[in-house]
Amino acid sequence: MIEIAESAVRSSKKLGVDEAEGFVQRQRVIEIVLERGEIQSERMKIRRGIGIRVIKDKRMGFAFASMLDQQTIQETCRDASKLASVSPRNPDWVSLPLPEKIPPAPEGLYDENLANLTLDEALNMVLEGYEAAKEADSRVSIDEGKLTVSSTEIAISNSHGINLYSEGTFISFYLICVAKEQGEASSFAYEYDVSRTLKDFSARRVGELAAKKALLSLGARRIKPFRGDVILSPEVASEILFAPLISNVNADNVQRGRSLWADKIGESVSARSLTVIDDGLLPYGLGSSPFDDEGVPSQKTVVIENGILKSFLYDTYTANKVNKKSTGNAARESYSSLPSISISNLLVSSGTKSLEEMISEVNEGIFVNRFSGNVSNESGEFSGVAKQAVYIKGGEIKFPLRETMISGNAFESLNRIVTIGRDRRATIMSVYTPPILVEGTTVVSQ
């Protein structure tokens, strides 16, 4: 694969470009989709392709193709080079990354067993999760779900001498369940598991937990609107607190005036209890790799320490622009996309309290398991429906809530963090966070 990437770089250089980069990806994907409580489709995909980025006189062009034969690659190089000539000159362009020493791959990013998982084995996993939900309680039914298993190889080569190869595996499974009792339906309960390896992955646990969550939301009631304490589950905290945070520390957003934290390095941006680290080398990490999608070594970057904003996250372009080093946060969705800044694994430091202890300290409030609504990453405003929520009074869970609106502002909420829980969980966004208790959120039951 490296040879293909290298040949694209060579072909581009022959066309007279200043710099060139080839990104080759090869993937095998199994997807099993559950819908209406049944296996709806099962797919096996073999996918490969190349993305070619060239720079000519500070002008960039990019082209991709899903075919890797010599002729297609040469045409793609020509397309990229042609696009570079019509692209306006970008005076801020400095250079593609230069080769650096790459750290050894963290443990647990590639699992041979997962890469070779057969279709039958994948089907059986789905069945396990499915049966677990069904067996949990006869009132529970499965609405939808999906198992995705992927094995990906990438090769990056650029004209400064970067020549890298890596492989990784990934498995994720989710289920959405609903419980029905005497004509009343619970809200849709979502549960998932996601991992780089088969070790510690359990489809059965997903089924059990999804069923349990669905049952817990039967008998839902309404409450009077109030402003108070809200405990956010890891998934909800990721969506409404950390998505805006991630957007605000993205150096590209900072440089374009899209971040409210642009001039806040060294200043307090959240409660003192919050420490957030981006760690691209976390063993078994969902977003881990020895190098990022431009070939820059992965690293650990302290983003917020005890409430103080320490660093933004950079790729090579945004770092060069301000004379800094890339933090190794360039990511691509696939060979068909250019790199852009993304977190690797965002680790939120844990506190000491269990979820039960957190609940026991709430006088009046709610615990939100799932959120369905809108979050503006720029302004931090969020507003939407708290799903799978329960009402807490006097330190105890009283009853599940009917669909309830919550709204607030992420940046205000980050300052209103009362407690960060103990038990951290990886979310599908690669944010590793415990549940978080925030005060002063508006809660309106419909």
Next chain:
Amino acid sequence: MIDLLDTCLSRVDAEYIEMRGHTRRVFSVVVKDGQVERIVKGLNRGACARALVDGSWGFSSTTIIDKRNLLSILTDARILARSSKPLKKRRVKMAPAEPHVDEYKTCMKKDPRNEDLESLVGEVLDADTEAHEYSEKVVSTTLNLSVVDDEIFFVNSEGARIKQRIVRCFGTARIIAKSKGNIASAYESTGRQGGLEIFKDTPLREAALKAASRAVRIAPKRVVPGGYYDVVLENKIVGLLAHEAIGHTAEADLVYTGSFLSNKVGKKVASETVTLVDDGLMPYGFGTMKYDDEGVPTQRTVIIDRGVVKGFMHSRETASQFGVTPTGNARAWSFEYDPIIRMRNTYIEPRDWTIDELIEDIKDGYILRGGGGGQADFNGEFMFAVQEAIRIKNGDLKESYRGATISGNAFEVLNNIKGVGRDFEMNIGICGKEQPNYVGIGGPSVKTKLLVGGR
């Protein structure tokens, strides 16, 4: 490619098997704040096989197109169908469909293959400049222009052999404005099925300026106070509602599992001023195609006729379950996906009210403008973001507010409709239902009642 597909298909024996070949050429330009963020040209080509064995589907795809690999996906699809069969309770049957041998091509004045795509870069940059010059309060802009050129080949074991070429040109503008320490963003789009002439008829700069003026207007404003109000929903939001909150509940696979519309054929679910259609043949529609991805001709499917439920959207599989004729709604995003029931162009039909008439007898309410993201459950419960809310007091427009969410049950909203406007408009959408797809969404502005959520 279609001959190769046909040859491979004829070599295997199965109850039912189909193959699709798909070449997608894309060209896209993204401009952020006066800088070209990226110019991309791309080519994706692949093929897939879907086999039905004893009522069980199997699917396999590849990006390597030669005889050996095509025969291997045909084998994989059948193996998959066989091995997943014991896990499926329902046995799939397909409603009959005539095997068509036909070709379709988007009607275009300026076919992108004969045009100099690179010159479009200048157009995006100009639109960006205008948006920035609109006001010093505009702090950031992201403009996108895309040309997506699809060639789809379909063959099946019943003898169908269909070639379609579908070209879509579209653009989007997201503008962020800052004022009094607040940041607000606004979004507009342009585009349809057709050639590059689209950008002459409805230029990207118009969308960019519209978004810029809204972002600047709402940035200094407060967030709307919440409550249950009489509202006028602008046509863009009506399209969103028609698709997201109502349309999905009329997709036969969701009807089958008990969506809001199950068992409601012939029943009244909306005010008699409401007629809702999913149309696969609409000229220039973003979701228009002559045949769906099962080779079934598309049609104009009436879902709600003057308030009464008429029918649903079907694939061959659900048409057989419901004992009806397939409607041509089975669509796949690419060769990497099996076709599922999707909308094409979904809209509420216009009537004759003007905006002034819709507003005039509202004592205390809002006119809501500019659609945003949102969610809807198949019981009709929905929640959308809207970009701007303008207060109506005794029939007059008053102060405007920044963004809000609207929520409720879509069928309650349809029942509450007291007036349907004449300002019909179709917009582009990319809908996600496990896999994305291009759809048209539209309607006129309407007057109704719903919950406006603020802070």
